[in-house]
Amino acid sequence: MKIVIVGAGVVGEALCSELSEINNDVILIEKEEDILNKVIEKNDITGLAGNGASYENLLEAGVDSADIFIAVTEADELNIISCIMAKKLGAKYTIARVRNPEYTTNMRFVREELGISMMINPEEEAAKTIMNTLKFPNAESVDTFFSNRANILELVIEKDSQLSGMQLKNMDSRSEDKVIICIVERGKEIIIPTGDFILAENDTIYVTGTNDAVTNFYDKMGYKKNKDIKSVMLIGGGTLSHYLLKKLIRRKKQVKVIEEERETAKKLSNSYLNAIVVKGDETDQELLLNEGIEKYDAVIAATDNDEENMVLSMFAKSVSSGKIITQMNRTLLLPLLEKYEFCTPIVPKKVISDIIIRVVRSKMNIKGSKMNTLHRFGDNRVEAIVFEINEKSKSIGIPLKDLEILPEVIIAGILRREELTYPGGNDTIEVNDKVMIITTRKGVEDFDDILR
Template sequence: MKIIIVGAGKIGESLCRDLASEGNDITLIEQNSKILDRVLSSSDIMGLMGNGANCDILTEANVKSCDVFIAVTQSDEINIISSVMAKKLGAKYSIARVRNPEYFTQMKFMSESLGIDAMLNPEAEAAYYIAKNLEFPTALNVESFSENKVNIVELMVTEGSYLDGIKLSEFKNKYFKRIIVCIVKRGNEVYIPTGNFVLEAKDKIYVTGVQSELSNFYKSLGHAEERIKSVVIVGGGRITYYLTNILLEKKIDVKIIELNEDRAKHLSEIFENAIVVHGNGTNSELLEEERFGEYDACVSLTGIDEENIIISMYANKIGIKKNITKINGISLFNVLELVGLQSIVTPKKIVADNIVKIVRSLASSQKEDNIETLYRIADNNVEAIEFKVPENSLICNIPLKDLNIKKNLLIAYIIRYNQLIFTDGRDVIKFGDRVIIVTTEKYLNDVNKILM
């Protein structure tokens, strides 16, 4: 597919790398020549220096022939204007990143009236992700499918637990028939395990199931799965705005610590039911004064990754049971194992995954929105994808045991008429079903491609 990307920030650079590696023809438009040269030197793409909201630049980039136009600059207005212009000039599909909270409630109206096909808000998506993680206090990370009907939850196997040394077939037969261990990360190795796989202490496992079953599973590990009732948020940016709205609706006590006095005052005026403190979230005396350790969860959302890491480490040290850390710098991922962080949220990765999902759907042989959900997990070594099964699919009406499925690929669930089907070899997939696939194979854009 021919794709034009405007803006070479962290999201733009990530998209250039990911979408080019999937075989797409990428043209990047960027105003800063040094940034453009750096991205071009590391990716097999074309580049054009200029303003993406300039008609001449878009014409020079041959926007009339592009399949997908993606605007991810730092400016919402440039993203909106360039996406509208691209559609008028002939782009088949346009995507704009829009971050301003003032636009948030109007995004559907703007999308429909301006003809922009998709408008994505990284901070709002990150807030939803954090809120979902707070529902699972003992989990490292949580991903949701099929409108939250099923979740994939990341957990650590602790030494001495009944999971340490258990064979997965025994786990399923003896303990939980309706929970699937779909991924195991052991050191630097990642597995899509079979029933003969034996778990070990310090394995990171990704288990999937409905929330009621997952809650019972937690209890079996000795965790009292208490609901999060209070959250302290350090940093008062856009994510905090969206997250506070969600938490207050859930009747969760919220305290916000913000260094900027004007921003703290603004937040206190917006959220009458939240406590807003003006101060430095890395100051231990302030945290002690604000009874930091008495909160059920800490969410570190400052604009500095290193500060977020330090705050989360301190929160973990004093016994706060759930800690979520915002990390923007992808390069820091390589050292995260050293600091023992719990849950990590990267807004830019969330939006990049959403855009990859859209592009793959448009590129599929079915030419429709056949990918409902896509997550790249276990350090991007595994993809969990929810496909909508088209009519006349090659996998329809054949017992699963008779399908010649690729190695390192698992059909976790079938969803039919909003009902979750826990599969065995006798089940068949039908037209209109949604199936959740977990695989180490990259770039799947068509459910038929799960076959050998």
């Protein structure tokens, strides 16, 4: 596929790296020549120095024959204008990163009237991720599938857990609703486990099932030692907090925001009457203690400064037993956060780069079963993919126990019409089923790629 990307920031560079590795023809447009050259040196792509909204530059980059055009600069207006121009010139599918809440409220109009295929907001998507995480306070991460019918939870098996020493094939007898432990991280090893696998303390496990089944499993296995999250302190009143406040108030959470800038604090106070907004220095520990940081069920550090967010999270962890979530704008400090495990990091730019990768890969396979959803786990070493099965698939009508499936692959769920099942050996796959697979294999673009 021919893909044109405008903007070589964190998102643009990540897209260039990944999309060029899977046999795409990637052309990058970036106004800063030094930045452009660095990205070209690291990746198998071509580049053009200049304005991504220039008619001449777009033509020179070959936008008229592009399968996908992606605009991810820091400027919303530039992204929107360049996508409109790319569509008019002949790009088949266009994606614009848009952060400003004033634009995102009119997304439907912009998409329909101006021809932008997809508009994606990093902070709004990050807010959705945070809200999923708050449902399960002990989970390291939470991903949703099948239009929010199912979850995958990342959990750590702690000391004295019922799961430690349990053989997976014995797990059904201890749970009313079926769940599947589909991935296990043990040290640096990633395992797609079989029924004979025995869990151990400190394993990181990924559990999937319907929302009710996962919730029951979570409770029964003793993970709900943190009480339900009813109160949240947001430190920083930026764009992420704007989207979070909407969602938290809708869920009837008690919310307090600490924001240093007077105008921003005033605007939030006027917009969200059910939230308490305090104007004050976000890094003032005495202020945070006076505002009761230790009493909140969750604390979210969401200033514009990564280092401040990290220090604030460390302080929150020292005084609170609640869930700590840390916004990161760059990936530089992520290894440190993951090493000490005192918070759950959220990187809005990584969230949207992952979403864009899903969209691009779903467009790559136009003949086989359509890829609907893609999630990645364990430093991208494991993929959970949902395929919509078409009539050409070799799997139709064959009991799963008779399907010759490649190693390191499991079928983790089937959605047939509106019914979601976690299949056994006698179940079959039918046309139009949505089937979720979990795999460590690379290059799975069609469902039949997992068959011998």
